[in-house]
Amino acid sequence: MGVECVQWIEYLNSIVWGAPTLCLILGLGIYFTRRLRFAQLRLLPKSFKMLWGQFHKPAKPGEASPFSALCTALGATVGTGNIAGVAGAITIGGPGAVFWMWVSGFLGMILKYAEATLAVRYRVKRNGEHLAGPMYMIQEGLGISWIPMAKMYSFFGVVAAFGVGNATQIDAVLSAVEGAAVSCGVLLPGWWMAAAGAVLAVLVYRMFSAGAGRVGELAQKLVPAAAAAYILLGVGVLMTCRE
DSSP states (O other), X not given: OHHHHHHHHHHHHHHHXXXXXXXXXXXXXXXXXXXXXXXXXXXXXXXXXXXXXXXXXXXXXXXXXHHHHHXXXXXXXXXXXXXXXXXXXXXXXXXXXXXXXXXXXXXXXXXXHHHHHHHHHTOEEETTEEEOSHHHIIIIIIOGGGHHHHHHHHHHXXXXXXXXXXXXXXXXXXXXXXXXXXXXXXOOOTTHHHHHHHHHHHHHHHHHHTOHHHXXXXXXXXXXXXXXXXXXXXXXXXXXXXX
């Protein structure tokens, strides 16, 4: 029964993340790039201008500042996926995979732009805070008849957040700590992972329970430092492996 379940999941995964989905993502990227007249390049100077100017304006009550929102979005981008994902792509596809990651990144910029535009267009305001996301795009953009799909998206989004997002990130953190401890000759007890995971869960809960504004404030402080460390470590690896 267990083997059949795994095979079924692998088959479903091959459909969800198979060639049709990849072609759909790349096709939409090409479509939006042409339809929006290469907005990822045309609007790049304006985005940098906003980054150093308007993004530092104080936020309105109950909202995150533009710079905090940017850092929150980058917090989900600069992380385990960039390291493990790139390494896995090069291992499977060879050095040529880097070129296709550049192409996917370029087209992904316009998809992210379209997604953010739709999120702002169909966001709703409740209890003094703006709420946005694909579930609101479906509900507000497609009409009330699509509300069941919006609810399904929300449900599966919660499942994915726990299984794909949090579980992967926490495993990466704990594995790194355990590896560092082993390299220093320290043997950690068997229960430490459960305890550390519980502590991280409490910290994340405290952060999110404070509201979107608090999340943005923390991201504004942590993400720039993490991005800088990521770039410096990448340069260090390239300099070390230049031969």
